Amino acid sequence: MxxxxxxxxxxxxxxxxxxxxxxxxxxxxxxxxxxxxxxxxxxxxxxxxxxxxxxxxxxxxxxxxxxxxxxxxxGQRALLSGRGPARRHIPLIGFAQAGSEGYFDDGGFPVGGSWDEISMPEITDPHAYALEISGESMEPVLRDGDTIIVSPAAPVRRGDRVVVRTTKGEVMAKELTRQSARRIELKSLNPAHPSYSFDLGDITWMHRIVWSTQ
Incomplete structure (x- = not known):
């Protein structure tokens, strides 16, 4: 713990x-x-x-x-419940839109009326949302057209795939490779793209990817 x-x-x-x-x-x-x-x-x-x-x-x-x-x-209550066919509608936007203003509040929860919806397996986090991947920057792990479900409530640990927003408004999907009391290190999912290291003060929020359509 x-x-x-x-x-x-x-x-x-x-x-x-x-x-x-x-x-x-x-x-x-x-x-x-x-x-x-x-x-x-x-x-x-x-x-x-x-x-x-x-x-x-x-x-x-x-x-x-x-x-x-x-x-x-x-994080048990934030992850897929596994109770069978139950489904719910989850807010959905394109990954490229996620860095724009008006889609998330200060806590990283989806807000506003510009979100679409997608029917997905039951997930208990009331603030879960979905992002549709575009482009090749996350290949071969995530491909153009894939959908990911992101849970703000799910605990994040080293090795998890996460969506991160910086104070500059950048939104990226990476793998968390290290986190200390002051910094985090992120590995790109596409090996052709660079990895990153940030001060925690440069991160607005970091949410765990709990499901994808791949």
Missing amino acids: RHDDIWRALDALAAENGLSASGLARKAGLDPTAFNPSKRTGVDGRARWPSTESIAKVLDATTTGIEAFAELVT
């Missing part, structure tokens, strides 16, 4: 209750800034854990059991 898993679970719990991270803290009777990004890292740059008391208050305020919270920590 990592610090990021716990914080991501709190963010997912907030989203499931229609709240921001600060709204969740307020609902639990905590300081509204308790779950802010600035509180997740110490002044020395080391990752910080939320207190067990704050987690207990959040679970009580949202009537969430510890088992359900554990599912959020592991």
Whole structure:
């Protein structure tokens, strides 16, 4: 279990209750800034854990059991449910559009009325979205016309394929090869394209790819 898993679970719990991270803290009777990004890292740059008391208050305020919270920590509730043929409509845009303004809010959740929809296997993350690949920059892993499902709630670990948006508005699909408290390293899916290294401050959000049509 990592610090990021716990914080991501709190963010997912907030989203499931229609709240921001600060709204969740307020609902639990905590300081509204308790779950802010600035509180997740110490002044020395080391990752910080939320207190067990704050987690207990959040679970009580949202009537969430510890088992359900554990599912959020592991990402089980964010991934494909495997319950058979159940399907839902997921927001869809072309990958090239993802870097444009108006499609995502500050948390990386899809917003606005310009999204199309696609029927896909059931996925429990309410903020999951789909991107249609265009071009050859992600071959041979992802090809022109492939569709990927991306889950903001799914925990991200080394080796996962992710969609990343930078503070400059660039959106890219890469493989996470390393993440420290200050930097991430990303490998291009197409070996003909370069890999990247970013300060965490240069990343707006990073979401895990949980399914593709390939």
